[in-house]
Amino acid sequence: MKISYNWIKEYLDLNVKPVDLAEKIERTSVEVDGVTTPSDGLKKIVVGHVLSMEAHPDSDHLHICQVDVGEDEPLQIVCGAPNVAAGQNVIVALPGSRIADNVKIKKSKMRGVPSAGMICALQEIGFSEDVVPKKYVDGIYVLPADATPGDAVYDYLGMNDSMIDLDVTPNRGDMLSLFGTLHDLAAIYDQPVKLDQPDVKEDGTAIADQLAVHVDDQLSPQYRMRLVKNVKLAPSPMWLQIRLWNAGMRPINNVVDITNYIMMKYGQPLHAFDYDKFAGNDVYVRTAKAGEKLTTLDENDHDLDENDIVIADDKAPIALAGVMGGLSTSIQDGTTTVAIESAVFEHDHIRKAAQRHNLHTDASQRFERGVNQAGVQDALDAAAQMMNELADGEVQTGTVVGSQNIPEPAVIDITLTHVNAILGTELTMDQVSHILESLGFKVVVNGDTLTVTVAVRRNDIHIPADLLEEIARIYGYDQLPATLPTGRMTMGTLTDKQRLMRATRHSLEGLGLNQAISYALTTEAKAQMFMMRASEPTHLAWPMSVDHAVLRMNVVSGLLDDIAYNSARKVKDVALYEQGRVFYREDGTDRPSEEEHIAGAISGTLMPEAWNQAAKPVDFYQMKGIVAAYLKDMAVNGDVTYVPNADMPEMHPGRTADVLVHGHRIGFLGQIHPLVAKQFKIAATYVFELNLQAIIDMPKQKNQYDVISRYPAITRDIAMLVDDDVTNDQVVALIERRGGAFLQSVKLFDVYDGVKVPKGKKSLAYTLTYQDKHETLVDDAVTQAFEKVSKRLEDDLGAQIR
């Protein structure tokens, strides 16, 4: 809501600039979106009086005007507006002036005729199209007849006022009005504020004889109407139009403008009906019936919902209550009798109706937050008074009241001790009670206790904590001391799980992978790739896009998206890991379980080409090395084994292994299937994904010291031919099992399956290291063990030792 600085100053004696006032409001009550002064940036724009006008010889729509701008000689200005006429006072941008959007106006010629400046429409000096009175939307604006030529136009149009744009939080509906804002400012600046009371002059017949209202008070706790007869519709006086357009509302006519003005002033939305268009003399406040329709003021048709509150006459709905009036009973040319409605509608109904019909109006915004329920009649009276004063209306005697449940003010007890204990302050009783009183609350002090009667307009204050906020903000947050919590000590330590998760990240970073954070919401197809177990996908009920519609059940597909993003930007070497959750859901349940996973993906190379080395493209074994090193870091207790898996549809069937710890599958690693790479538009990519939760839960080895043997080790190399389907794992397992007591390690140092070995065979070569921790090994003992194991290899695996 945009609130006028000048308007505020009519009530409070403030000696502050608009920006400083805005800053104060922001620091003390609600956020401020900005401060604007409409005349800012404009230059040399004055009142002109059109002395004469003639048609342009070479144009059928241009006029040549002689305009008095308060100088000795009139200016000749060519103007194309259809509504320009001699005798008008108009807005003139002089040569050398600056109009909206920083446009400079110079002397020029229009179709050969010299033109010294420009006659302006309101839009041309910065008015938004939707606040310009309808009459002037398609032409120039005509200033009042008493304007003085040569004067700057700004004051005539209210453009020197500053508008403070309040961004009101949902709890502070009271700030959506001048009066509400004044109450806050009175407290902030510690000044008394006197608000004017309406003084309505009634005459004519009693309203009760002309109108009856029937109200469901659950829907509308207060419903009041006044009737004003013989109104003369006309444009509002300038001061009123200015208030409206500066606040962002289009002036329409005096009756409608008055309702908008009162809403701005009191925060109470009003609606003006054309009484003569009612079917009958009864008005009903009820919910809509099935099948009812309404055409609202903005000429849109609405199918009403049975939860919509409507105002209806004997026949049909005539307004969507608290949101927008209906077209059929709206104020139009010819309206003479006005029924003014001032009411309170149940906020939840209004909120939903505004959402349902996508009609978020000034009225609905206020009813959603709650209006000042103690001021409903005042606003109604003030509007009636203005219709009498500005539209010559005769206010009929009395108010017809359908419901009048004015809530009791909240009464809250709070102690000074509590205030200081929670705020950390040392405020005195006088300070606290003064703050509360300056907000317009009644305070009774009894010992340490303050009994506070809260003003009804502050419908956000119910409990002592609410009062604490009032005290704190008016006292000033800057004045609060800054301390740290004291009291009982607590230890801040990471849990084992958290430590392992950090260790996981550090380990993988050490191994060359960058941490990625990808989207957990993905497409239905990607969510279901690289599945490590069966699960139902979890869909969002109303996703924003199909790209982010389903919860991921793997981390790898997100990394492939990342690689694709890099690849599309010509970054071909990408090495990423991600630690994040996957979401598995059992059929028949709503809520998925969440499992921590760790995944990695490398495309291109980890070791890019350099002047002294060729690039080494990533391969299965490099990825396996990374996984192995990571698992070693995590010290899982149990053998880690890799078992071929040809059955994952997204993985290369010959280059994929399950990762097992102590025989339990915790994940997989390998090359993604070439078709999947093609689908993601990426090059060959190697990935792994492990169930991190499983790793967290596994028993771990602890670091321990092992004596380093002083006795020399003896090594023996063995090379053998085996069938192609004999695996390294088989050979190593056999050597380890049969290698004897002193075998320390077995290390593969060569694999060869080229032309020098028979078809169907391959050559494997290992170094066996023997050592005795307690004495020097005898060569004979080693030879004996070595021969034994060689024999075993021949017998059990059909190896030919070479």
Add this chain to the structure above:
Amino acid sequence: MSLKDKLSELRQRGLADIKKSSDLKDVNQVRVQLLGKKGPITEVLRGMRDLDAEERPKVGAFANEIRDDLTAALTQRKEELEQAVLNAQLAKETIDVTLPGTPVAKGEPHVIQQIVDQIEDLFLGMGYQVLSGPEVEEDKYNFEMMNLPKNHPARDMQDTFYITKEILMRTQTSPMQARTLEKHDFSKGPLKMISPGVVYRRDTDDPTHSHQFHQVEGLVIDKHITMADLKGTLQVLAHELFGDKFDVRLRPSYFPFTEPSVEADITCFNCGGKGCKVCKNTGWIEVLGAGMVHPNVLKMAGVDPDVYGGFAFGVGPDRFAMLKYGVDDIRNFYLNDVRFLTQFTKKG
């Protein structure tokens, strides 16, 4: 020629030969020649038999002296030549040290992770626990127990991804507050926790909005926690993340789960508080929301608000990273361009 003269001459000639020798092989030859078993000195010494018993020791001493001199000269010459060989070899081995070093594969933590870790470490140091909750939450914990009953207007402030009517993607990490409050045994001590994690909002992704981002909620509940403690804690956080020069100010705000509620601004990074475009000339930038925990939140979690109370705050690491490093598009955090990920590597 006397033996002595012979020896003197031998010395002269020997020293000259040593000097002339040009490589280690030469030196060795000269050594064998001069001091070997068939060399002249041995020969001279052999001739001592013919001398007087009186002369013999003198000549012997002299011969030894000469032998020592020659040995020393040989050693010195050998060292000189070895040094020369070594120098030549080192010269030959000289490389261009300005050529680039061999690349090393090295990964980096994500910039948001870095900020989360920094916040975690700060609060661990102040005795807080780190707790992480489910990303798929119940409406009850995400909203209702945070004092946001169904139909609460403030729910409109947070567009939510629902899965079913009761199950949703958490919009904040505060549900962990409710979950922890429910379980915490206050007789064992105060509750001091932070909960970092990913949260989701039903937003269209653009430079300033992301449907996925991060949050760190903090909560302290005890018997004597004040709003001044909140202010001090936020100040420590700002100093840790941005530096001592950064100041914190509080402004009133509204969150259903806190009362009083505040928004915290910190000194503008860009202008240091003087006022600029980034801070809309205010000198301040809004960075987080906080407040004193609403009594309803405590009550709903079974904690007596007349005895216990405290503060809560919520910070957005994404926003911090954007402000701290001037990142102009939040989507950068989730698209993982390697050229982006590897910019935040400075650890010194």
